[in-house]
Amino acid sequence: MAVQKARRQVQALLGADQASEIMFNSGGTESVNSAIISALESAPLRREMIVSAIEHSAVRTLADWLAKNKGIRVHTIPVDRNGRIDVVAYKEALSERVAVVSMMWANNETGTILPVVELAEMAKEVGATFHTDAVQAVGKIPIDLKSTQIDMLSLSGHKLHAPKGIGALYLRKGLRFRPQIKGGHQERGRRAGTENVPGIVALGRAAELAGERMADDAAYLTALRGRLEAGLREIPNASIVAFENDRLPNTTSVVFDYIESESILLLLDKEGIAASSGSACSSGSFEPSHVLQAMNVPETALRGAVRFSLSRQNTEAEIDRVLEVLPGIVAKLREISPFGEGADAASQENAYA
Amino acid sequence: MWQCSDKVQDHFLNPRNVGALEQPDAEGQAGTIAYGDALKIAIKVNRDSGVITDARFKSFGCGVSIAAASALTEIIIGRTIDEASAVSDAEIVDYLGGLPEDKMYCAVLGHEALQTAIAHYRGENDAADSSERICKCFPARKAFLERIIRTNKLTSPGQVTNYTKVSGGCQSCKRPIEELLAAVNADMVEEGVLDAAKAYHAPVKATPFMPAKFQMNGNGAPPRPNGVTEANGKSIGPGVPRPNAAPSVGGEAQPTPQGLAAFAKLKPEERIEVVSKAIDELRPYLKADGGDCELVEVKENTAFVKLSGACMGCQMASVTLSGVQQRLIEKTGMPLRVVPVQ
Numbered sequence: 001m002a003v004q005k006a007r008r009q010v011q012a013l014l015g016a017d018q019a020s021e022i023m024f025n026s027g028g029t030e031s032v033n034s035a036i037i038s039a040l041e042s043a044p045l046r047r048e049m050i051v052s053a054i055e056h057s058a059v060r061t062l063a064d065w066l067a068k069n070k071g072i073r074v075h076t077i078p079v080d081r082n083g084r085i086d087v088v089a090y091k092e093a094l095s096e097r098v099a100v101v102s103m104m105w106a107n108n109e110t111g112t113i114l115p116v117v118e119l120a121e122m123a124k125e126v127g128a129t130f131h132t133d134a135v136q137a138v139g140k141i142p143i144d145l146k147s148t149q150i151d152m153l154s155l156s157g158h159k160l161h162a163p164k165g166i167g168a169l170y171l172r173k174g175l176r177f178r179p180q181i182k183g184g185h186q187e188r189g190r191r192a193g194t195e196n197v198p199g200i201v202a203l204g205r206a207a208e209l210a211g212e213r214m215a216d217d218a219a220y221l222t223a224l225r226g227r228l229e230a231g232l233r234e235i236p237n238a239s240i241v242a243f244e245n246d247r248l249p250n251t252t253s254v255v256f257d258y259i260e261s262e263s264i265l266l267l268l269d270k271e272g273i274a275a276s277s278g279s280a281c282s283s284g285s286f287e288p289s290h291v292l293q294a295m296n297v298p299e300t301a302l303r304g305a306v307r308f309s310l311s312r313q314n315t316e317a318e319i320d321r322v323l324e325v326l327p328g329i330v331a332k333l334r335e336i337s338p339f340g341e342g343a344d345a346a347s348q349e350n351a352y353a
Numbered sequence: 354m355w356q357c358s359d360k361v362q363d364h365f366l367n368p369r370n371v372g373a374l375e376q377p378d379a380e381g382q383a384g385t386i387a388y389g390d391a392l393k394i395a396i397k398v399n400r401d402s403g404v405i406t407d408a409r410f411k412s413f414g415c416g417v418s419i420a421a422a423s424a425l426t427e428i429i430i431g432r433t434i435d436e437a438s439a440v441s442d443a444e445i446v447d448y449l450g451g452l453p454e455d456k457m458y459c460a461v462l463g464h465e466a467l468q469t470a471i472a473h474y475r476g477e478n479d480a481a482d483s484s485e486r487i488c489k490c491f492p493a494r495k496a497f498l499e500r501i502i503r504t505n506k507l508t509s510p511g512q513v514t515n516y517t518k519v520s521g522g523c524q525s526c527k528r529p530i531e532e533l534l535a536a537v538n539a540d541m542v543e544e545g546v547l548d549a550a551k552a553y554h555a556p557v558k559a560t561p562f563m564p565a566k567f568q569m570n571g572n573g574a575p576p577r578p579n580g581v582t583e584a585n586g587k588s589i590g591p592g593v594p595r596p597n598a599a600p601s602v603g604g605e606a607q608p609t610p611q612g613l614a615a616f617a618k619l620k621p622e623e624r625i626e627v628v629s630k631a632i633d634e635l636r637p638y639l640k641a642d643g644g645d646c647e648l649v650e651v652k653e654n655t656a657f658v659k660l661s662g663a664c665m666g667c668q669m670a671s672v673t674l675s676g677v678q679q680r681l682i683e684k685t686g687m688p689l690r691v692v693p694v695q
Binding site: 047048067070071072073095097258259260262263266269270286287288299300302303335336337338339 | 354355365366368371372382386387389390391392393411412413414415416418419490491514518521522523643644645659660661662663664665
């Protein structure tokens with residue numbers, strides 16, 4: 001009963017036609033993996049898939065693996081410097097050989113929103129299954145799946161204040177689904193294994209709260225972010241990523257020329273301000289962010305990305321505090337940096353902002 | 354960072370000797386913006402005593418990178434050029450009271466910048482390292498990697514990444530790094546500078562599946578014509594590397610006597626070149642049907658190829674392969690056999 005209630009709560013948040021279209025699992029990565037592999041298994045004669053260049057590593061790593069080990073041809077659709085998807089390239093890649101298209105609804109590093117509703121309609125014209133990784137979008141922007149052509153949607157609980165380790169996959173009714181975890185008959189035989197009942201109940205409630213507060217939150221966060229961005233734009237050689245694009249109301253990503261994000265984050269942390277870097281540098285890889293690279297952010301700023309994620313608990317006073325200390329931190333690090341002001345003219349000219 | 358020693362934190366929050374020197378006696382630098390860390394160092398030297406009287410740095414990078422550069426200036430001020438040139442990566446690490454494993458490259462960067470400054474002071478042409486470049490993502494060459502492995506006695510690929518960032522990006526150089534590390538470690542064991550039990554051994558590469566009937570008879574002669582005939586539509590399941598399809602279709606191309614003679618003379622790498630050129634010419638036709646084919650390796654007179662895209666799991670894959678084989682024989686005049694691998 002509790003699980004049924006949670007299913008209806010998630011159904012309501014997603015605007016799904018039926019509660020049975022919601023399948024609970026362990027989170028975003030499991031959702032993405034089972035969705036894409038199932039779509040490929042369901043259409044064995046179609047040996048191609050399409051993804052965007054800015055997908056989360058859950059999709060990227062899987063796509064690379066499928067290309068390498070299963071001979072799947074993967075089309076990666078580029079984006080422009082504002083993070084807008086190249087629709088012409090997408091149209092060219094679409095054909096009756098494509099089994100599945102997977103495009104994220106909103107990007108995790110920059111907050112940019114992709115026109116997935118339209119992209120899904122285009123995918124339907126060639127009979128491809130359309131999956132969207134909506135981990136960042138669910139609960140932040142209105143979603144009404146029953147009025148779209150989207151076949152599958154992945155979401156993760158902790159992004160809407162449910163605990164970690166719970167997620168869900170939306171499967172349009174009538175869609176062929178090949179279970180990836182084989183075993184018992186839980187979740188209508190689509191996902192075997194004992195259900196994480198406490199997680200499911202929490203996710204349901206979190207979905208309900210997110211739905212109730214979404215409109216208020218969006219207005220509040222947009223205003224808060226506007227205040228932050230107005231201040232950030234005053235900082236020399238700083239640029240807000242995808243400023244002109246549709247973005248989630250809570251995310252802003254800013255790149256600073258000539259300095260490195262980790263040192264900025266450390267000095268912010270010293271002031272009691274938690275932000276994150278755009279790149280995965282701190283998480284085991286030395287490569288700069290693939291998202292910023294795909295958006296053609298130049299070398300001078302590629303390593304200097306800082307992302308602020310706001311929630312309803314943040315206040316205007318906190319924003320003002322950030323704007324009070326950040327310019328000094330940036331100036332201090334530029335003082336130390338061998339690039340930029342005072343350095344050779346060439347690096348000045350190549351500056352991004 | 355906040356788990357680092359107090360000394361690291363102090364040097365990051367209050368870096369010493371930041372800036373440039375007016376009329377420095379020598380300058381050195383290491384790293385670039387693309388590398389993710391860069392350091393410029395300038396020194397003033399007393400010409401008579403050879404003592405470094407002042408040093409300044411500018412650094413682009415993470416907190417530890419800035420701290421290591423700051424510490425380096427403190428270490429070298431007051432030392433002679435000769436003493437400074439003996440400063441190792443390990444000394445910088447010790448001076449800071451240790452560094453996190455994955456930040457070792459910061460000390461290496463300081464050491465490299467100092468070495469270029471000293472070379473500059475001595476008027477040495479810092480001979481560019483022209484050895485083979487191994488990693489696509491980060492600019493590190495073989496000779497440099499070998500030196501880092503030796504001086505720091507590295508014995509795992511993860512350590513090599515932590516000291517140089519190499520293989521910390523796309524990972525496509527993972528295998529060459531493993532092989533280099535194993536080779537250098539083996540040398541070090543032989544020289545008696547490394548305990549044999551600690552030396553790294555590269556994982557054994559899985560040998561490609563090749564059933565006995567496709568093994569060569571040892572002296573490079575063509576295999577006996579007893580290949581399985583599956584060109585009549587039997588499927589080759591995806592994921593099952595199955596040698597197949599000795600061409601059984603009528604009117605097949607025959608290797609020419611000239612081709613045979615030429616083939617016998619070719620070195621292995623020349624065979625690969627000829628075959629891969631022929632395959633590249635075929636690929637556009639396969640791509641037009643949504644498929645693709647790439648050469649994996651050539652052994653004796655067998656070309657191992659990998660099919661992808663629409664070819665995978667296609668009922669006609671075996672026919673495609675016979676076609677590829679026929680075209681290869683036509684193009685090269687050589688008695689080639691085409692075997693699909695995964």
